[in-house]
Amino acid sequence: MAPKKKEIGYMNKYVYDAFLWTFSVLVELFFREVHPRGSWKVPKEGPVLFVCAPHANQFVDPLILMRVVKKETDRRIHVLTAEKSMKRKFVGTMAAASGAVPVGRAMDKTKPAPGKIYLPDPINDPCLVRGVDTNFEASDFQIGGSLVLPKVNNVAASAEILAIKGPEEIRLKRPFKGGIAMQQLTGRNDMTEDGTFVDGAAAAIGPAPGYEGTVFKIAPKLNQTEVYDAVHTVLHRGGTIAIFPEGGSHDRTELLPLKAGVAIMSLGTVASKPDCNLKIIPVGMNYLHAHKFRSRAVIEFGNAIEVPVELAERFQAGERREAIAQMLETIREGLISVTVTAPDYDTLMLIQAVRRLYNPKGTKLPLPRVVELNRRLIQGYTKYKDDPRIIDLKKEVLSYNKQIHALRVRDHQVQYARVSVVTCFFLFWYRLLKLAVLSIFVIPGTVLFGAVFIACKLYSNKKAKEALAESNVKVQARDVLATWKLLVAMAVAPLVYTYYVVGITWLYYYNRCFGLLPVGWSKRYLVLAQVIIYPTATYAALRFGEVAMDIFKSLRPLVRMMNPWTANELTVAQARREKLAERITDIINTLGPEMFPDFHSKRVISDPFAQSPPSTPPRQKFIEEAEKEAPQPVESYDFPASPTSPSSDRLGLPKNESYADLANQDIFSTRPSTPKRHHSRRPSDGFGQGFQLKPFSTIGGNLDEVSKRIKSGMRSRGNRRSIKPIKRRNSL
Known part of the structure; x- marks a missing residue:
C-alpha cells in the first residue's frame, strides 16, 4: 500500500513553537525594536487572511509577523512561501513542519528563449508580437505564460500570452507597459516615459528601420490549484494564512502591483463556504533601514476587511475579472492605510528630512508616531507637490541636507551650535571617558564575534548580487541582506563558539592557557563556563556597542565646535535650521487643515478617540447670552471607555503598552486599554466597567500660557456663580 501523501500546509505545533522561539532570539539580536501597532484588531478566533506589504525581506517578514501574532493573540500562522525557498534543505524542512504552504512563482522559472521579438505595429496593434528565428509553437511557450524583456535599470517588463498564431507570431493579453519596454520592442525613441507615442509618430507605423528586435525570456504558466485548495482547507477550519501579495521581496519605496492570487483565495474561500466569516487583515511591514543591523520596525495591523458574499457569488458565477479587480482594489486601499510608501527614494529622503525638522513639541517622537507622521507627510506632499511653496521648500530642505552633509554632521547634532565652547570641552572629555568605559564591555565581544560579522557581511553581499541579477523588481537587492545575515549568523556562530571552547579547553590542559589559569579545574565546568x-x-557587546557608537558619532560635532575655524559653520547651520523648521511648521499648519479635517495646530497626527462634547439641552435666552460673554473653558479631549471582552475586564494597560507616555496612547498603542479586575473583589463604583483616559494637559510647557488659562478659568467660574441666583429666581 502506497504511503499517504502528506497534506500541504500541515503544521506541527511543537515544531512551530520551537522554530519560532529559536529564530525570535535572532530577531531580538538583529532588531533594536519591533513594535506592534493595532494588534487588538486581529480576531482571536475564526479564519483570518493576513495580507502583508511591503515585502522587504523573504525570511524576516514572515518571522516577525509570526512572532507578533503569537505573542499578541496566541495564534499560529500558515505562511505562503516561495517554492524556491522551500527547496533549501534546512529552511525548507523547518518551514514545511511549521505549516508553510509552498507557492510556485513563474519568474523563478524564467529561462532564455531563442531568437528575438519586436512589435510590427506598436501604434495600432501593440498586442501583436513578431519573432525572428523563433519557434513559438515549442512546448516552452504556453497560453497564460509570459514574455519577459531584458532588465534596464534593474527593471524587466513582462506581458502575458493570449494566443499563439504561429512559430513567429504571438498575441498578448495586454500590451507591454512603459517607454523603456516600447523602446526595446521598436528601437524607436519618439515616445513619452509611459510609452505613449508623441505627436507625429503615427506617420511611422512599424519599428525603426533596420531594427531586428530584442532578446527575451519565457516564463511558464503555473497551475496553483493545490495551493488554493490548501488555503481553503486551512481557512475553513478557522485557521490563519499569511500572504505577501506583491509576489516577491523587493527594496522599492512604493507598493508593487498586487498579484491576483490573494483575491482568488479570499473570494474562493467565501464562495465555497459563505458563512465562514473570513476576515482579511492588512499588515504594514514598516522598517527603518530594514537591511541594517540593529534597525527598528513597526508592524501595523489595519481594520478587518470582510469579503462580500455577493462578490464571491459573482466570482463563482463567471464574473471573475470584475470580482478579482474589485477585491484587489479593496485590499490595496487597506494596505495603503498601514504602510509608508513613496514614489521614489529621493521623495522618501525628503519626507524624512521634513519630519525631523517638523516637531511641534520639540521632543523625541515614539517610533509608531514617526511612521504615522511619515505617512501623513507623504500624503500631503503627493497632493501639494506642484504648489510653488512646496517646490521652493523642497529646494531649501535639499540644500540644508547638502550643507550638513558637507559638515559631516547629522541633523540632530546641529544643536551643538547652541552649546558654549567650555561646555563642549567638558562634554567631549566626559563622553570620551564614557566611551572608554563602554569599550571594556564592547571589545571582548567584538573580538569573539568579529569572524561572524565578517562572514555575514561578505556572504550576504554575495547573495545580494546574485538576487539582483535574477530579479526583475529589485533596485539594490537590500531586501535579501537581512535574510542572509541571519542565516549565516545562525550557522557560523555555533561553529565559532565551538572552535573557541575546544581551543581554550585544549590550551588549558596543554599549558593552563600560558599559565594564566590555576590547576585543577574540571573539564566539565570549564566547558560550561565558556558556553x-x-x-x-557577545550580547553585552551588542547592547553596549549601540550606546558606544552613538557616543562616538557625537564626538565629531563637539570637536568642530571647539575649533574656532569650524564652529561658525555649525552656528550658521543651526540658524538656518531654526528658520527652516519654522517655515515648515507654518506651511504644514496652513495646508494641513485643508487635507486633514481633524488636523490640530500643534500636531499633524489626530486623536482617533477624540469626541465632540455632548449636546446640551436648550437654555433660556438670557442664560445663553450670559454664558457667551464668559470666557470659554480650555479645550480638552475626552477618551471614551475602552472596549472590553468577557475574558478581560481588568483595569490597566495591556502587556505591549507602557505608562511612560499616556498622552500618546492614541498614536502608538497596540490596542485600546482594557479594564482590569481587582483580584480580591469586584468594585461597585463603576471602575470595573472601564475607565476614561485623558491627556494630563494640552499645554506644551509654556508658563505664560498656564497663567492665562488659570485666570481664564477663574473668571469663568465667577461668571457661573453669578448666573446661579438668576436660575433660582426663574425656577420659582
Whole structure:
C-alpha cells in the first residue's frame, strides 16, 4: 500500500513553537525594536487572511509577523512561501513542519528563449508580437505564460500570452507597459516615459528601420490549484494564512502591483463556504533601514476587511475579472492605510528630512508616531507637490541636507551650535571617558564575534548580487541582506563558539592557557563556563556597542565646535535650521487643515478617540447670552471607555503598552486599554466597567500660557456663580 501523501500546509505545533522561539532570539539580536501597532484588531478566533506589504525581506517578514501574532493573540500562522525557498534543505524542512504552504512563482522559472521579438505595429496593434528565428509553437511557450524583456535599470517588463498564431507570431493579453519596454520592442525613441507615442509618430507605423528586435525570456504558466485548495482547507477550519501579495521581496519605496492570487483565495474561500466569516487583515511591514543591523520596525495591523458574499457569488458565477479587480482594489486601499510608501527614494529622503525638522513639541517622537507622521507627510506632499511653496521648500530642505552633509554632521547634532565652547570641552572629555568605559564591555565581544560579522557581511553581499541579477523588481537587492545575515549568523556562530571552547579547553590542559589559569579545574565546568561566557559577552557587546557608537558619532560635532575655524559653520547651520523648521511648521499648519479635517495646530497626527462634547439641552435666552460673554473653558479631549471582552475586564494597560507616555496612547498603542479586575473583589463604583483616559494637559510647557488659562478659568467660574441666583429666581 502506497504511503499517504502528506497534506500541504500541515503544521506541527511543537515544531512551530520551537522554530519560532529559536529564530525570535535572532530577531531580538538583529532588531533594536519591533513594535506592534493595532494588534487588538486581529480576531482571536475564526479564519483570518493576513495580507502583508511591503515585502522587504523573504525570511524576516514572515518571522516577525509570526512572532507578533503569537505573542499578541496566541495564534499560529500558515505562511505562503516561495517554492524556491522551500527547496533549501534546512529552511525548507523547518518551514514545511511549521505549516508553510509552498507557492510556485513563474519568474523563478524564467529561462532564455531563442531568437528575438519586436512589435510590427506598436501604434495600432501593440498586442501583436513578431519573432525572428523563433519557434513559438515549442512546448516552452504556453497560453497564460509570459514574455519577459531584458532588465534596464534593474527593471524587466513582462506581458502575458493570449494566443499563439504561429512559430513567429504571438498575441498578448495586454500590451507591454512603459517607454523603456516600447523602446526595446521598436528601437524607436519618439515616445513619452509611459510609452505613449508623441505627436507625429503615427506617420511611422512599424519599428525603426533596420531594427531586428530584442532578446527575451519565457516564463511558464503555473497551475496553483493545490495551493488554493490548501488555503481553503486551512481557512475553513478557522485557521490563519499569511500572504505577501506583491509576489516577491523587493527594496522599492512604493507598493508593487498586487498579484491576483490573494483575491482568488479570499473570494474562493467565501464562495465555497459563505458563512465562514473570513476576515482579511492588512499588515504594514514598516522598517527603518530594514537591511541594517540593529534597525527598528513597526508592524501595523489595519481594520478587518470582510469579503462580500455577493462578490464571491459573482466570482463563482463567471464574473471573475470584475470580482478579482474589485477585491484587489479593496485590499490595496487597506494596505495603503498601514504602510509608508513613496514614489521614489529621493521623495522618501525628503519626507524624512521634513519630519525631523517638523516637531511641534520639540521632543523625541515614539517610533509608531514617526511612521504615522511619515505617512501623513507623504500624503500631503503627493497632493501639494506642484504648489510653488512646496517646490521652493523642497529646494531649501535639499540644500540644508547638502550643507550638513558637507559638515559631516547629522541633523540632530546641529544643536551643538547652541552649546558654549567650555561646555563642549567638558562634554567631549566626559563622553570620551564614557566611551572608554563602554569599550571594556564592547571589545571582548567584538573580538569573539568579529569572524561572524565578517562572514555575514561578505556572504550576504554575495547573495545580494546574485538576487539582483535574477530579479526583475529589485533596485539594490537590500531586501535579501537581512535574510542572509541571519542565516549565516545562525550557522557560523555555533561553529565559532565551538572552535573557541575546544581551543581554550585544549590550551588549558596543554599549558593552563600560558599559565594564566590555576590547576585543577574540571573539564566539565570549564566547558560550561565558556558556553555561558561567550554568548553573554557577545550580547553585552551588542547592547553596549549601540550606546558606544552613538557616543562616538557625537564626538565629531563637539570637536568642530571647539575649533574656532569650524564652529561658525555649525552656528550658521543651526540658524538656518531654526528658520527652516519654522517655515515648515507654518506651511504644514496652513495646508494641513485643508487635507486633514481633524488636523490640530500643534500636531499633524489626530486623536482617533477624540469626541465632540455632548449636546446640551436648550437654555433660556438670557442664560445663553450670559454664558457667551464668559470666557470659554480650555479645550480638552475626552477618551471614551475602552472596549472590553468577557475574558478581560481588568483595569490597566495591556502587556505591549507602557505608562511612560499616556498622552500618546492614541498614536502608538497596540490596542485600546482594557479594564482590569481587582483580584480580591469586584468594585461597585463603576471602575470595573472601564475607565476614561485623558491627556494630563494640552499645554506644551509654556508658563505664560498656564497663567492665562488659570485666570481664564477663574473668571469663568465667577461668571457661573453669578448666573446661579438668576436660575433660582426663574425656577420659582
